[in-house]
Amino acid sequence: MRSLVHFILSLALMRLAWAQEDAHLPDYLVFTKQFAVHVQVREPSGIMVWTRDSPLIETFGLELYVGRGNHSSRGPIWDRQLLVNTSVLVDGKFFIHDDGMVVEMGDTIRYRFMVTHKKTLFHSNFRRILVTDHLFYRPKNNYCFSQCLVGDQQVAHEEVAHLKQLLEQKILQCVGTQASEHLFFPLENASKLVADAELYVKSRLFQVEALRPLVNSVVTTYLAHNGVGFRMYTLLDKFKVLELGQGYLDVIDFDSFLEESN
Numbered sequence: 531m532r533s534l535v536h537f538i539l540s541l542a543l544m545r546l547a548w549a550q551e552d553a554h555l556p557d558y559l560v561f562t563k564q565f566a567v568h569v570q571v572r573e574p575s576g577i578m579v580w581t582r583d584s585p586l587i588e589t590f591g592l593e594l595y596v597g598r599g600n601h602s603s604r605g606p607i608w609d610r611q612l613l614v615n616t617s618v619l620v621d622g623k624f625f626i627h628d629d630g631m632v633v634e635m636g637d638t639i640r641y642r643f644m645v646t647h648k649k650t651l652f653h654s655n656f657r658r659i660l661v662t663d664h665l666f667y668r669p670k671n672n673y674c675f676s677q678c679l680v681g682d683q684q685v686a687h688e689e690v691a692h693l694k695q696l697l698e699q700k701i702l703q704c705v706g707t708q709a710s711e712h713l714f715f716p717l718e719n720a721s722k723l724v725a726d727a728e729l730y731v732k733s734r735l736f737q738v739e740a741l742r743p744l745v746n747s748v749v750t751t752y753l754a755h756n757g758v759g760f761r762m763y764t765l766l767d768k769f770k771v772l773e774l775g776q777g778y779l780d781v782i783d784f785d786s787f788l789e790e791s792n
């Protein structure tokens with residue numbers, strides 16, 4: 531019995547210690563812990579580092595060193611470096627790369643990143659990665675999906691149409707039949723500010739380069755006092771708007787909106 535009490539007590543203390551450890555981390559580390567940074571190496575040369583776009587990031591900076599293992603000296607010799615700051619988004623990512631840097635198996639990468647938020651600079655601790663096979667981007671390791679069906683254009687088109695159909699069926703199975711093609715741009719006093727709902731929706735989509743082809747898939751539009759609603763031709767079209775418009779459009783999916791408020 532005593533030992534059980536002891537055990538429970540020490541578990542509780544351990545949890546407390548963990549919580550305190552987190553609480554005692556400096557603010558900047560708690561802040562930077564929430565960003566996942568990805569590192570990928572290419573053959574024969576190239577390194578890329580990125581993190582997803584976040585409203586908390588104004589500038590993303592990287593301080594990265596690559597060292598060669600050297601058995602005769604104690605640590606790696608840091609003979610390559612990449613120091614870059616960027617505030618430009620590429621495909622929804624803060625993306626830093628050096629196509630010329632050669633990184634090989636067995637090298638060590640040491641890096642930390644910086645984030646500016648509200649003009650304040652936060653930096654992470656230094657992290658180390660041993661370069662093993664998993665860090666390399668190798669197309670041959672990737673599975674072959676429909677893009678491998680090149681060659682015959684006709685077959686490729688049929689395949690794409692078939693996949694679209696499959697996807698929509700799967701989506702319906704996942705989200706249920708209440709899934710809709712409806713989207714909504716919130717805009718206070720929209721009925722006073724917007725003269726032509728269709729023009730408004732189409733021009734909002736047109737402003738995002740990746741969404742231009744979807745302008746013709748807008749089926750209906752309507753004005754509400756707090757925004758402009760519209761319906762896309764298919765569910766997939768709706769998901770494209772949500773996915774490709776992320777970070778560019780403050781568009782609302784009624785389906786997930788209703789789920790969240792339930």
Ligand SMILES: *[C@@H]1O[C@H](CO)[C@@H](O)[C@H](O)[C@H]1NC(C)=O
Nearest residue numbers: 598599600601602603604607
């Ligand atoms: C390892 O380190 C020693 C001493 O710093 C140096 O002389 C040698 O060239 C290094 N070897 C390699 C493979 O970099």
Ligand SMILES: *[C@@H]1O[C@H](CO)[C@@H](O)[C@H](O)[C@H]1NC(C)=O
Nearest residue numbers: 591592613614615616644651
């Ligand atoms: C990136 O920004 C940080 C913080 O402002 C600065 O200390 C560093 O020198 C910058 N690095 C480059 C390569 O501009």
Ligand SMILES: *[C@@H]1O[C@H](CO)[C@@H](O)[C@H](O)[C@H]1NC(C)=O
Nearest residue numbers: 717718719720721722723755
């Ligand atoms: C919306 O209209 C009301 C009434 O005319 C006005 O008081 C309010 O400031 C407007 N809001 C915006 C964001 O324009």
